[in-house]
Structures are given as C-alpha cells and as structure tokens.
Amino acid sequence: MNICVFCSAYSLDERYSAPAAEFARLLGHGGHTLVWGGSNAGLMGVLADGVKEAGGRLVGVLVELLAHKGYQGADELVMTRDLAERKAQLLMRADAVVVLVGGLGTLDEVTEVLELKKHALHDKPVVVLDTTGFYDGLRSQLERMDAEGFLPRPLAELITFAGSPAEALALLAPASE
Numbered sequence: 001m002n003i004c005v006f007c008s009a010y011s012l013d014e015r016y017s018a019p020a021a022e023f024a025r026l027l028g029h030g031g032h033t034l035v036w037g038g039s040n041a042g043l044m045g046v047l048a049d050g051v052k053e054a055g056g057r058l059v060g061v062l063v064e065l066l067a068h069k070g071y072q073g074a075d076e077l078v079m080t081r082d083l084a085e086r087k088a089q090l091l092m093r094a095d096a097v098v099v100l101v102g103g104l105g106t107l108d109e110v111t112e113v114l115e116l117k118k119h120a121l122h123d124k125p126v127v128v129l130d131t132t133g134f135y136d137g138l139r140s141q142l143e144r145m146d147a148e149g150f151l152p153r154p155l156a157e158l159i160t161f162a163g164s165p166a167e168a169l170a171l172l173a174p175a176s177e
C-alpha cells in the first residue's frame with residue numbers, strides 16, 4: 001500500500017518519536033510505500049529513516065522552493081508549485097492516510113483530507129495514531145460535531161483513532177482488500 005503520513009516537522013521527545021519509529025518499522029517490514037512531505041525535518045525524518053531502514057519505499061512530495069531540502073535517500077521526489085498542489089499530490093498518491101502528532105501543518109493537512117472525504121471526493125481510510133492522548137481535544141471536538149449534527153455522515157466513516165502503531169496499520173487493511 002501507499003500510505004501517506006502527516007506528522008510534525010519538529011524534533012520531539014521519546015514519547016512522540018518512539019511510536020513514529022515503530023510505525024515506520026512496521027510500514028517498511030510490510031513492504032509499504034511511505035508518501036510524505038519529503039523532508040528529513042524532525043519527526044518526518046524519524047519516519048522516513050525508519051521506513052527506509054526496514055526496507056520500505058519512500059515517495060516525497062515537496063514544494064519546488066524546498067527542492068534543495070529534499071530527503072536524500074527517497075526513491076522518488078515529486079515537486080509541486082505550491083502547498084495546495086502538494087496536498088493534492090500527497091492524497092492522490094496514497095491509498096490511505098495516517099496522522100501522527102503534529103502542529104498546524106499537520107492539522108491543515110488532515111482537515112483538508114477530511115473535508116474532501118466529507119464531500120465524497122475520496123474514500124480513503126484516515127487513521128490518527130495517538131499513543132499519548134495528544135489528540136484528545138481534536139477527537140472530542142470532532143465527536144461534538146458528530147453528535148450535534150455538523151457532519152453529513154458518521155464521524156466513524158471519516159476518521160478512526162488507533163492507540164498503537166500495530167492497530168493503526170490494521171485499521172488500514174480495508175484499503176488493500
């Protein structure tokens with residue numbers, strides 16, 4: 001499978017880097033392809049290094065301005081003119097999306113993917129891998145939207161939450177059937 005991962009571009013402590021490294025290992029050992037922002041910055045680098053070490057493929061999608069910052073060991077680096085095209089390419093090249101801990105960039109990416117899914121413009125699985133409760137607030141906000149009629153389809157059809165790397169990968173399985 002081609003698995004798009006959104007995650008922080010910052011270096012984070014073990015609480016956050018260890019689950020990312022473990023997810024990367026599972027992804028690589030499973031023979032999957034990582035589709036990601038194409039950089040070695042922070043958690044994105046931990047992820048890419050882990051997938052590569054475990055034998056997986058790397059497809060990075062970068063904006064042209066940051067071409068010189070592209071991950072050196074990527075199997076493929078795709079250049080886009082701007083951030084909007086970059087997000088479109090990331091989704092287009094993926095069979096499923098996994099969201100690890102991140103900041104505003106990650107939030108922007110997952111929100112766009114969910115908005116497109118809400119409008120039935122794709123039906124790819126979107127799984128949040130959260131081992132620490134980092135996304136409790138986001139989850140509770142989404143559940144409130146669901147409960148109070150702000151969503152046109154059940155939240156569970158739009159996004160699922162996994163508490164471990166293995167669970168996250170298992171939740172992606174329908175995409176490969």
Ligand SMILES: C/C(=C\CNc1ncnc2c1ncn2[C@@H]1O[C@H](COP(=O)(O)O)[C@@H](O)[C@H]1O)CO
Nearest residue numbers: 006007008009010037039041102103104105106
């Ligand atoms: C140029 C520098 C670092 C490179 N930065 C990025 N490279 C590629 N993709 C990025 C970068 N920063 C953000 N992204 C995308 O957004 C998500 C992370 O953003 P967050 O705000 O840290 O959550 C990530 O999924 C990327 O797709 C500095 O020298």
